[in-house]
Amino acid sequence: MEPQSTMHKIKPVLAAAMLAAASVSAQAGTMDSPGFWTTPTIHDYGKSHFLPNGAFKPQPGHTYKIVFALTQGPKTPGEVNPALDVVARAVNLYVASGVPLHWDSALTNPSGRGGPNAEAAARHKEAT
Structure with missing residues (x-):
């Protein structure tokens, strides 16, 4: 039985x-x-597929503060840090949901292997 x-x-x-x-x-x-993946705000980065009836949808009237830890760097020095694609995807999805874009709402924290490119960018900015 x-x-x-x-x-x-x-x-x-x-x-x-x-x-x-x-x-x-x-x-x-x-x-x-074609058209399934979009990059509406940060073009060519952060491919996303917006689901208007998704279980979690950011609310346009709310304020969001997000910190992204960039702990891995690119495989080659001339490559864009792949973790920045995750940041771009989040920005694309929040803006697609109607959340206004405020550049102070997303903060990246480079460390470990994710840090050298950020340091080089800061040196380049100081030099120019």
Whole structure:
């Protein structure tokens, strides 16, 4: 009797997993379509797909202060720090939600391997 009740519990879980896999594979085709990924505010960086009915949607009337820790640097010196793409994605999504863009709302904190490019940028700014 015990194996039958266990099987009854497994069937719904298996069915849900198969449905989720089918949904993901069906959606994968649309993810490659033009216009699915957008970069509305920081162009060419932070590709995002805005979901107007998403579970979490920033509210335009609220003030947000976000700190991003940049702990990893780029693989080569001429490359843009990949962590900045995460910052750009957040900015793109917040602005797409109607939150006004205030450049003091997002702070980056470079450290470790994420710091050398920030130091070089500061030296370049001082020199120019």
